[in-house]
Amino acid sequence: MNQRTPTLLYIDDDDALARLVSRGLTRRGYRVVHAASGEEGLDHIRRAETQGGIDVVALDQYMPGLDGLETLEQIMAIPGAPPVVFVTASQDSSIAVTALKAGAADYLVKDVKGDFIPLLHVAAEGALRQAELQKAREEAEAEIHASRDRYAALAAERELLLREVNHRVGNSLQIIASLLHLQASSAGQEEVKAALTNAMGRVAAVAQVHRRLYTSQDLKSVVLNQYLDSLLEDLRRSAEGNRMSRLTLKAEPIEIDPDRAVAVGIIVNELVMNAVKYAYPDGAGPIHVELTSQGEDLQLTITDNGVGDNVKADPRSTGMGQRIVAAMASKLDASVERDPAHSGTRIVLRFQRTPPAPGKTSTAAAS
The missing domain is CATH 3.40.50.2300 (Response regulator)
Structure with a gap:
């Protein structure tokens, strides 16, 4: 009272x-x-x-x-x-x-x-207590609504800032990729041109994730089929001649967090570029990228019908691509296997949609 x-x-x-x-x-x-x-x-x-x-x-x-x-x-x-x-x-x-x-x-x-006056006194006291409780309840509810409104406003502002950050980062990375492409085009040595082209693809893979996050309704995930489609289109545009004219994609609309999407994109970039360089010495050939899911388990395959596993024997190979694939596979906690039954080269990666719980990680191996 x-x-x-x-x-x-x-x-x-x-x-x-x-x-x-x-x-x-x-x-x-x-x-x-x-x-x-x-x-x-x-x-x-x-x-x-x-x-x-x-x-x-x-x-x-x-x-x-x-x-x-x-x-x-x-x-x-x-x-x-x-x-x-x-x-x-x-x-x-x-x-x-x-x-x-x-x-x-x-x-x-x-x-x-x-x-009845003593009863009126008791009733008045009870009514006042009830009114105070109701007032306190209404004030608490008003504060809850106000807090929710403040939280919603902060969340909207944070989302806007994140979109702007992703937009700026994506643009900056795309500028770097374009500069690397120009530098590669003017390079006189094939080794330098190849190294710059590979670097350009890696930067573009990361830039695509930020562009996807800028245009997506959900800033916490990337839809992999859309992301990989844009990534492969970037690779086609950057390729000389028609060497990637038969590059295809078959992927399910799987959502994954941005960090894991970056790792997937870089792996795809490395293995596709590897197939372009070594699978078809006499020209272009088919290269297939496929992404499927079985519950929380995902499978990514990059397949060509080329000359087979001759990368390690090729004097042009520095092994950088394989080390990058191994590093990204470790980030995904993925297993990496080469299909020995395939006449060309077929690399199979298996990993989970979300990071595995601590203590349940698997060993990633790159071939």
Whole structure:
């Protein structure tokens, strides 16, 4: 209850009983204001802010003009109205039910001698506690809604900033990839040109992830089939002649987190570039990239129908691509195998859609 003296508005046309109520509740720590009609009581409540406030109302049923139920209805329509204890001499229980349904906090039967005053005091105390609890509940709910609104605003701002960061990073990486492409085009030595082209592909693989995140509705995942399609299109555009004209993709719409998408993209870049360089010495040939899922397990294959496993024997090979594939496979916790039954080269990677739980990692091996 408030530290200040609470004010009770007693609405009743019986002046003698009103004086009894005033004396009885004043002794119990209340300030009592009397209104002799429903209209006068409503006027007190509406002017309460300038008169010190009304904390609780005791309302009689039978009065000239507005009766108690009519007055109660109008009190309940006032914003921030005080709680109402309905008081009447009637023994008709239907009045009590109607009053409680209309919003009264409590109901009691009065007598002309004032014996009900202790009960009125108890009912007023209960109504005040109930009002305070309701106010606290409403304030807590308002604070929760305000906190949710603040959180939503912060989340929207964070998402906007992340999109802007991904946009800027993607653009910057694409500029670097373009510069590497220009440098590779003007390089006189084949080894230098190949190294710059490979570096360009690696940068482009990372740039594609950031571009995907900038345009995606979900900043926490990348749809792999769309990402790989754009990545392979970048490789086709950067290739000389028609060496990647028969590069194909078959991939399911699998969502994966951005870090793992980067690792997948770099692996695809390395193995496709490896096939372009070594699988078909006499020209272009088919290169197939396929991504499938079985529950949480994913399988990525890069297949060509070329001359087979001659990379290690080729003097042009530095082994950098294999080391990068091994590093990215380790990041994915993937197994890497070469299909010995395939006449050309078929590399198979198996890994989980999400990182495995600690202690359940598998050993990634690059061939």
